[in-house]
Amino acid sequence: MDNDLIPSSISELFDNMAEAFLLQFGNLVELIVTPGWxxxxxxxxxxLVALSFLLTLLTKSRWEAWARARSGWPKWRLRVLVQLMQRMTLVYFVVLAWGVYLVMQQVTWPSRSYIIGVLATLATAWLAIALISRLVRNRTIRRIFRWSMWIYATLVALSLTDDVAEFLDGVAISIGSLHISALGILKAILLIGTLLVLARLGTRAAERGLKSNDDISPSMQVLLAKGIQVAFYGLVFLVGIRTLGFDLTGIALLSGAVGVGIGFGLQKVVSNLISGIIILMDRSIKPGDVISLGDTFGWINALGARYVSVVTRDGREYLIPNEDLITGQVVNWSHSDEFVRLDLTFGTSYGDDPHKVRETAVRTVKSVKRVLSGGKHEPVCHITGFGDSSVDYVLRFWIRDPTAGLTNIRGNVYLALWDAFQAEGISIPFPQREVRLLGQGATDTAVPHLDTD
Known part of the structure; x- marks a missing residue:
């Protein structure tokens, strides 16, 4: 290339780009004002625009009725349908413009349909970008992505990409062999944004595939899903760094030095991360297990990289660090199976036949919903001792759904025992005490006192 054609400064490059824009704008104006095709x-x-609006007014109600009848479609297809319904005029214009353009390409000179082809391309690009941008959840990022792609599509349709790329590539800084330009940064942003969306979609697809595989345990499903997520996002990071032009060897040395310093300040975080990996690998707990840790009793909702989410019966969600589950004593009510045995203690009067009491208690507890019976899960009742005021018993029974609550089943069994004992004439005694009042020359008087403690 001739050196005279290479801009010597950014200002000259900007002048060249502005001149190119003015030339393109002049050509556009000339295309509009010059008589002819x-x-x-x-x-x-x-x-075509007017016809698109008219078709939208005439067919909108029919399309809406047809869309309501598609209730059995998958969610992603329904979302696409809703987006198309919201842009019905643009959809009609795209279809009509391409139809007219293709017909004119066959029956007349190609130059006589050039503007129609450009606008058809722009409209198609705008529609596709509007649909694809819905995959980005964050509203701010979605708007940035949408406008960036719209601008790029417009430049491509108007053949202005080379001039803009030359200007953006000239706005750069160079440090040794490192060359960072505005064009490179924009390319990196667009590439990273696209890869992040693809990584999120790939992670979700992998999680759905793992959850549908019954041969993989829930804890291994979580571990594999986390590994896939780390791999995807790590690849996005490396690609973004390479796109910007950084040398990965230097970054590796720098990150190693910085990592040593940060590691001392993040010992707890690293400990929780390692503990989380250990929990997932040894499968000591998994999503859905019912655990007790101190005063916290509930079922595991999710396993995270740093903490475990435990939901209690009152709707509270506790985020317990993974390290506490490794170093502390955890009761897993459903580790090997879902069966849980509960013990209830009560006492009856010495005047009641203990054989009848045991028979009544076992028969009654079997009638309570959620209580299992038969085989090794048969309820039993034993005498545990002779107390000061009552004969003491323990009633043992099994359930298989601890996630449905323990306090409520205990309360139901106690209530059923109360009703059964009342019907059978079995009394539940309470402690009695006798208080004597002693006075001078007075006869000892015994006053009975009932201690209801």
């Missing part, structure tokens, strides 16, 4: 194309485009 250009005006006919503009008239055709305006007619």
């Amino acid at each position: 250009r005006q006919y194309q503009i008239a055709i485009i305006l007619g």
Whole structure:
């Protein structure tokens, strides 16, 4: 290339780009004002826009009725349908514009449909970008992505990409062999954004596939899903760094030095991360298990990289660090199986037949919902001792759904025992005490006192 054609400064590069824009704008104005097929194309485009609005008004209600009848479709398909319904006029214009463009390409000179083809391409790009951008959850990032892609599609359709790319590549800083330009940064942002969306979609697809595989335990499903997620996002990071032009060897040395310093300040975080990996690998707990840790009793909702989410019966969600589950004593009510045995203690009067009491208690507890019976899960009742005021018993029974609550089943069994003992004439005594009042020359008087403690 001739050196005279290479801009010597950013200002000169900007002047060249502005001159190119003005030239393109002048050509566009000339296309509009010069009599001939250009005006006919503009008239055709305006007619297509009007026809698109008219078709939207005439068919909107029918399309909405048809869409409501598609309730059995998958969610992603329904979302796409809703987006298309919201942009019905644009959809009609895309279809009509491409139809007219293809017909005119066959029956007349290609130059007589150039403007229609450009606008058809722009409309198609805008529609596709609007649909694809819905995959980005964050509203701010979604808007940035949408506008960036719209601008890029417009530049491509108007053949201005080379001029803009030359200007952006000239806005750069160079440090040794490192060259960072505005064009490189924009490319990196677009590439990283696209890869992040693909990584999120890939992670979700992998999680759904793992959850549908019954041969993999829940804890291994979580571990594999976390590993896939780390691999995807790590690849995105490396690609982004390479796109910006950084040398990964230097970054590796720097990250190693920084990592040593940060590691001392993040010992707890690292400990929780390692503990989380250990929990997932040894499968000591898994999502859905019922555990007790100190005063916290509930079932595991999710296993995270740093903590475990435990939901209690009152709706509270506790985030317990993974390290506490490794170093502390945890009661897993459903580690090997779902069966849980509960013990209830009560006492009856010495005047009641203990054989009848045991028979009544076992028969009654079997009638309570959620209580298991038969085989090794048969309820039993034993005498545990002779107390000061009552004969003491323990009633043991099994359930298989601890996630449904323990206090409520105990309360139901106690209530059923109360009703059964009342019906059978079995009394539940309470402690009695006798208080004597001693006075001078007075006869000892015994006053009975009931101690209801």
